[in-house]
Amino acid sequence: MKKPHWIEKEHLFAGKEYVCSCCGASFDEPWEECPACGVKMKKIKYDPVYVDEAEMLDILLGDE
Ligand SMILES: [Zn+2]
Structure with a gap:
């Protein structure tokens, strides 16, 4: 059983x-x-999917 956590x-x-x-x-x-x-939360786990999204947007916008 997985420990409960927040996915940030x-x-x-x-x-x-x-x-x-x-x-x-x-x-x-x-x-x-x-x-x-x-449920009681033990920790927060960062979800890197949104980082990839941000990088994609930067590419689309042509910013650095
Ligand atoms: Zn819940």
Whole structure:
């Protein structure tokens, strides 16, 4: 069984989002317990998918 954790996702324009690894609910800040399913969180894990998105956008916009 996996330990519950927040998956930190960073949106380019909407700020950060924390997704519960147990129930998939998302919130704008990392609570000690998930408000949706009540599980106690051990850690926050950064999801690098959004970093790739940001790099792609930079390429599309032609910025450095
Ligand atoms: Zn949850």
